[in-house]
Amino acid sequence: MKSPQLLASGTAAINMTPMIDVVFLLIIFFLVASHLAKQENSVQLDLPVADTGLNNATEVESLVVNILPDGQWQSGGISLNLQSLAALLRSRASASTDPLRLKIRSDQNITYDRLEPILKEATAAGIGDIVFSVYEAQGG
Incomplete structure (x- = not known):
């Protein structure tokens, strides 16, 4: 695992891209799951x-x-x-x-x-x- 890179100011930079990807995948999962759950009761x-x-x-x-x-x-x-x-x-x-x-x-x-x-x-x-x-x- 890569260690965080130090910026010129001495603070560590954290890559947020993987966390954003996971959050978007969770949002999509819950949207699809809720749509399927409502489908049978739509009649x-x-x-x-x-x-x-x-x-x-x-x-x-x-x-x-x-x-x-x-x-x-x-x-x-x-x-x-x-x-x-x-x-x-x-x-x-x-x-x-x-x-x-x-x-x-x-x-x-x-x-x-x-x-x-x-x-x-x-x-x-x-x-x-x-x-x-x-x-x-x-x-x-």
């Missing part, structure tokens, strides 16, 4: 209201599947059919070293027939941790 859904439930504060790897008001499935901004949903669930479950959590966000008016295939495919892929996104009931 505006009228979520169901629940009187009871748990606030999942634990950070585990999760896959978000949105069920749109028209009944279509979406994950990561990509529309899914049954085959692509099954492939996505299997690939993410097998690629994860820790148990994968499936987070389902659906419109409150969605019927069970649009939800059932997702649950069946998640079970077939070996995903047992399934949570539903809801709004908390007010004044409860």
